[in-house]
Amino acid sequence: MNILVTGGAGFIGSNFVRYFLEKYPAYSIINLDKLTYAGNLENLSDLQGEPRHRFVCGDIGDSDLVTQLSEECDAIIHFAAETHVDRSIVDPEAFIQTNVLGTHVLLEASRKHAHRLFLHISTDEVYGSCPEGDFTEDDRLNPSSPYSASKAGSDLLVASYHKTYGLPAIITRCSNNYGPFQFPEKLIPLMISNALENKPLPIYGDGLNIRDWLYVLDHCEAIDRVFHQGTAGEIYNIGAEGGKTNLDIVKFVLNTLEKPTSLIQYVKDRPAHDRRYAVNPKKIKDELGWQPQYSIETALEETIQWYCHHPDWWKRIKSGAYRHMYEKIYGASL
Ligand code: NAD
Numbered sequence: 001m002n003i004l005v006t007g008g009a010g011f012i013g014s015n016f017v018r019y020f021l022e023k024y025p026a027y028s029i030i031n032l033d034k035l036t037y038a039g040n041l042e043n044l045s046d047l048q049g050e051p052r053h054r055f056v057c058g059d060i061g062d063s064d065l066v067t068q069l070s071e072e073c074d075a076i077i078h079f080a081a082e083t084h085v086d087r088s089i090v091d092p093e094a095f096i097q098t099n100v101l102g103t104h105v106l107l108e109a110s111r112k113h114a115h116r117l118f119l120h121i122s123t124d125e126v127y128g129s130c131p132e133g134d135f136t137e138d139d140r141l142n143p144s145s146p147y148s149a150s151k152a153g154s155d156l157l158v159a160s161y162h163k164t165y166g167l168p169a170i171i172t173r174c175s176n177n178y179g180p181f182q183f184p185e186k187l188i189p190l191m192i193s194n195a196l197e198n199k200p201l202p203i204y205g206d207g208l209n210i211r212d213w214l215y216v217l218d219h220c221e222a223i224d225r226v227f228h229q230g231t232a233g234e235i236y237n238i239g240a241e242g243g244k245t246n247l248d249i250v251k252f253v254l255n256t257l258e259k260p261t262s263l264i265q266y267v268k269d270r271p272a273h274d275r276r277y278a279v280n281p282k283k284i285k286d287e288l289g290w291q292p293q294y295s296i297e298t299a300l301e302e303t304i305q306w307y308c309h310h311p312d313w314w315k316r317i318k319s320g321a322y323r324h325m326y327e328k329i330y331g332a333s334l
């Protein structure tokens with residue numbers, strides 16, 4: 001089987017491409033990625049010379065390119081997106097362009113080429129903040145940021161292509177991921193790398209916002225199950241059912257690295273900052289037999305070690321992209 005993976009040079013996409021090629025020797029992947037600030041070919045350097053992996057640098061919004069690549073493929077797994085909430089607040093346009101319009105281009109190509117599956121990788125953020133309990137797949141969409149609104153828009157488009165055209169499409173909605181190769185603008189890699197450099201760790205608001213952290217390889221396994229056993233037209237929540245406050249996470253990082261809590265610096269809160277995310281993953285557990293394999297304590301410790309052992313990777317990145325954006329939002333430098 002030949003699969004078109006979009007966004008495979010980003011954090012989750014690159015972990016997934018590696019996982020899938022290793023697990024399924026009969027599969028080939030065409031990896032379409034625009035290499036935005038978040039895309040990085042270094043994330044795939046160990047796949048150099050792998051004949052089953054073909055990298056194509058291009059935009060999912062380029063319909064001629066997408067149509068041509070789609071002809072060669074049996075299915076699409078769609079990761080490509082603008083993904084950082086803070087960036088969507090500063091400049092939403094690219095989010096609408098890629099997440100909504102880009103997804104539409106892929107849907108059209110998938111319909112034309114009668115792919116066996118269009119797997120859309122979405123997020124728990126589309127449900128908005130969850131004051132108590134957890135969200136099931138039937139709960140209403142209530143996004144707070146331009147990022148989550150653009151993802152919600154793409155989810156609705158995907159669902160409409162299933163209903164209207166019978167496109168065999170599935171949507172997954174996962175909680176916060178962490179692991180190797182995550183761009184150091186996101187909470188965990190930012191805090192690890194800042195702590196390693198003895199720089200302040202900026203905590204938004206009171207630090208008591210809650211996120212449900214899932215190790216990236218658990219997410220990859222969930223996508224694998226949905227790809228092979230999921231039912232077209234369905235939505236599957238993916239989560240670890242273990243909320244932690246941002247302060248819990250930051251203190252764990254500081255403790256592991258034996259750094260002082262005085263590095264913590266409270267800064268202005270994110271506008272429309274969702275207080276808590278929580279999804280109910282009962283459906284994927286009961287119907288597809290998925291269970292997370294990694295505990296946060298073990299996998300977060302391993303993740304911290306990965307960043308300790310790959311300073312060149314994150315230092316190259318932090319020297320440019322992130323600092324500029326942080327200064328634009330907070331008017332202060334890190
Ligand atoms: P990322 O920002 O690390 O990577 C995104 C990738 O998409 C990059 O390689 C980038 O170059 C590529 N890309 C962006 N615009 C493109 C375009 N127009 N054409 C082609 N490629 C383009 O993102 P991530 O954290 O790996 O997230 C991947 C997917 O998973 C996203 O759809 C995101 O919404 C979803 N998701 C992420 C998380 C998380 O915690 N990171 C959780 C749930 C869902």
Ligand code: DAU
Nearest residue numbers: 083084085123124125175176185186187202203204209246
């Ligand atoms: O829930 C899934 C989503 O998780 C994905 O869809 C998004 O693509 C991904 O970016 C992530 O969104 P969050 O906004 O939850 O992740 P982020 O790492 O930006 O922030 C996590 C929490 O930490 C959030 O409450 C904001 C806070 N935070 C973040 C940063 C970057 C800080 O306190 N300080 C920071 O510097």
